[in-house]
Amino acid sequence: MRLTRRNLLGAAVFAAIAPSTALAAKPLTIGFSQVGAESEWRTANTASIKDAARKAGVNLKFADAQQRQENQVKAIRSFIAQRVDIIAFSPVVESGWDTVLREAKRANIPVILTDRAVKVSDQSLYVTLLGSDFVEEGRRAAHWLVEHAKKNPNRAYNIVELQGTVGSAPALDRKAGFAEVMKTEPRLKIIRSQTGDFTRAKGKEVMEAFLKSEGKNITVLYAHNDDMAIGAIQAIEEAGFKPGKDILVVSIDGVRGAFEAMLQGKLNVTVECNPLLGPQLMEAAKAVMAGKPVPKRIVVNEGVFPAEVAAKEFPNRKY
Numbered sequence: 001m002r003l004t005r006r007n008l009l010g011a012a013v014f015a016a017i018a019p020s021t022a023l024a025a026k027p028l029t030i031g032f033s034q035v036g037a038e039s040e041w042r043t044a045n046t047a048s049i050k051d052a053a054r055k056a057g058v059n060l061k062f063a064d065a066q067q068r069q070e071n072q073v074k075a076i077r078s079f080i081a082q083r084v085d086i087i088a089f090s091p092v093v094e095s096g097w098d099t100v101l102r103e104a105k106r107a108n109i110p111v112i113l114t115d116r117a118v119k120v121s122d123q124s125l126y127v128t129l130l131g132s133d134f135v136e137e138g139r140r141a142a143h144w145l146v147e148h149a150k151k152n153p154n155r156a157y158n159i160v161e162l163q164g165t166v167g168s169a170p171a172l173d174r175k176a177g178f179a180e181v182m183k184t185e186p187r188l189k190i191i192r193s194q195t196g197d198f199t200r201a202k203g204k205e206v207m208e209a210f211l212k213s214e215g216k217n218i219t220v221l222y223a224h225n226d227d228m229a230i231g232a233i234q235a236i237e238e239a240g241f242k243p244g245k246d247i248l249v250v251s252i253d254g255v256r257g258a259f260e261a262m263l264q265g266k267l268n269v270t271v272e273c274n275p276l277l278g279p280q281l282m283e284a285a286k287a288v289m290a291g292k293p294v295p296k297r298i299v300v301n302e303g304v305f306p307a308e309v310a311a312k313e314f315p316n317r318k319y
């Protein structure tokens with residue numbers, strides 16, 4: 001090409017534009033620290049985040065914390081060192097985040113919480129929390145039982161509770177929401193309560209211990225997630241009782257495994273907790289990078305699925 005004044009001018013204009021165009025084209029990098037792989041819910045949540053990142057052209061750095069807070073702290077520090085654009089994480093427990101989140105703030109890296117909340121002294125340490133209302137989920141579980149009790153005036157409601165991971169937002173909130181509504185029906189009593197760490201294996205193990213000490217005194221199981229309920233159902237059957245009949249089973253999540261148990265008459269109701277947070281996370285991250293306002297709390301819409309609707313709803317379930 002001949003170098004004319006016009007060409008040179010064009011080249012200069014291109015040179016001026018090119019760096020910013022190149023910057024704009026640079027994919028957004030998100031460092032995401034996941035709780036672990038403890039439940040069917042978590043597997044669906046991870047798949048949703050990975051899939052949404054791929055579709056949105058986001059470069060996702062994914063770290064599995066294996067349900068340990070110290071692994072999440074390490075992952076966040078490594079994301080800071082790598083200078084990612086956004087840090088997102090689902091905190092395994094609520095407290096103990098101030099220091100590492102202050103480090104992220106000092107490095108000017110916005111933090112988005114997904115699924116679970118943190119308790120921090122300074123709310124500006126994170127931009128937004130995207131996830132379910134766990135207190136409401138606990139209330140919904142208790143509501144179902146209160147309605148059941150109204151229709152069955154002679155039934156006893158001696159409840160054993162399988163709590164989620166100690167100190168986690170869903171365990172604390174689901175317990176609180178349930179306790180709040182339970183008070184409206186004096187026949188509902190919690191006779192034993194212990195953590196099953198949100199896993200099937202632990203749910204089964206703790207239910208075995210409950211059955212050993214309480215036997216047929218137990219008439220209701222309230223599990224903070226479906227996986228623990230499914231593990232407990234096995235323990236109930238092995239002890240010679242009928243889950244869903246001798247012992248009512250109420251749980252939270254709405255995963256396929258729970259629907260299968262409802263179709264077999266072994267689980268009475270599951271309160272939905274939607275794990276498909278990926279697309280909303282990508283949207284929020286892009287909005288934050290574009291300097292657009294993002295609400296401090298983004299709550300996901302969810303339903304309640306009693307066994308009577310399981311057959312109709314099962315084909316529509318996405319997780």
Ligand code: AHR
Pocket residue numbers: 038039040041042115116170198224225226227252253273
């Ligand atoms: O934080 C959401 C909870 O964590 C889900 O209810 C449970 O299944 C998961 O492990």
